[in-house]
Amino acid sequence: MEDHDPDQKRRRAINPSYPFVDQAEWQLAEFIVQQLNKTDVNKFLKLDWNADQLFGWIDVLPSGPEWQSMTFEFIDYKTAWPMELIWHDGLEVIKDLFDKPNFFQSHDVRSPPQL
Known part of the structure; x- marks a missing residue:
């Protein structure tokens, strides 16, 4: 993501849910990836981006304490x-x-x- 967005740190400082728009969008994404497999995610979303992109975005989110x-x-x-x-x-x-x-x-x- 940093290759595509050089302002990633600034954006994350403003929005902790980045690359998602807000906390609600992050919660929806989290629910989808926990409940559906990639094929079902693609069927559900029917958007220009696919399950691989969604999982990639989730992978770059900062994590908290274990x-x-x-x-x-x-x-x-x-x-x-x-x-x-x-x-x-x-x-x-x-x-x-x-x-x-x-x-x-x-x-x-x-x-x-x-x-």
Whole structure:
């Protein structure tokens, strides 16, 4: 994408969902790629761009902190399904937030909060 759009960093600073227009468009794309295969995506979209382009755009989006999980087993207590705790590392979330330029748009960028 950088070869086709030299202003990619500036655009991403303005719109974190870039190359999508906004958060809603990104959510639609995310739903489509999670629920449909490439053939079904092409049938659904019926647009000039195809599934390979959509998956390519998603691949270049910045990622956030990794999800983590832990399965619990209890002695003398039966559950229908394994109990799982799913979480983000809080420090990684804070670091990720402060790495995003648009986070500082509503704050004084001359004195960012100290971690």
